[in-house]
Amino acid sequence: MNTKGKIMISCYESTYLISKKQEDSLSLAEKVQLSMHLMFCKYCNRFAKQTNMITKSIKDMNRKMKEQSVNITLTQDQKRRIQNAINKQQNNK
């Protein structure tokens, strides 16, 4: 999306910049456009706040999952199946 040369951007453009800001740095012009928009738009302020919260929750969730996932294990049956597949491939060599 190209917002170059605009003073006032729309909410569609503003939410795009809010999303992009989470991934990449904005250009100076984009920063000015976004902060001017956020000065008066309550919807986009909410969007920014809620979207940030969602991203943060995902990061927290990942961290937690990486710690907890150790508890998930395969059953003996599943392991046997995998072992059989390995044996089969080795014998085919």
Place this chain on the structure above:
Amino acid sequence: MVSDNIKSDPDSWVNRYADKLYAYAVSRVGSVEMAEDMVQDTFLAGLKSLASFKGNSTEYTWLVSILKRKIIDFYRQKANRSTVSIDAEETRFKQSGSMIGHWLKERGPKAWDNETTAKIENEEFMKILNYCIKMLPDKWASCFILRVVEEMPGSDVCKELNLSSSNLWTMLHRARLQLRDCMEVNWIKN
């Protein structure tokens, strides 16, 4: 003269690594059947490329790198299969008039009260967030998961999914609009 002390022992793989790889895969693809297949495929791919295992890393790290490749392939295929294209602009923003591109009043984000924000540690919230990520159209979901969940660099995501960087920003923008809506509908009103 060359001592061959860098050994890999495929016969011990299942015992030593299957559970760890499985847990890793489950946490990333969210499906136990898919995860089981991936662990098996990882071992088989490992057998094939045994010669490329240099012993620079541990055997486990090496197998994880193969598994990661499988996970990226999984999301890439998912993205390619997807044909859904919902125009985010049309359903949420005004299409004409002097306020073109601004939120339609009935679609504008509603305030999530303080109580809501405080519930971030809530299991229910996380369950619904997972559900909402799964509900994203495949293509957006693949972008979103690789970039935001897996924290893969944007340039790598573009390469894997064959997107330009502005394509990627657009996909992520749409995914975020959709995700926020889904959370508002399914959780906030609970």
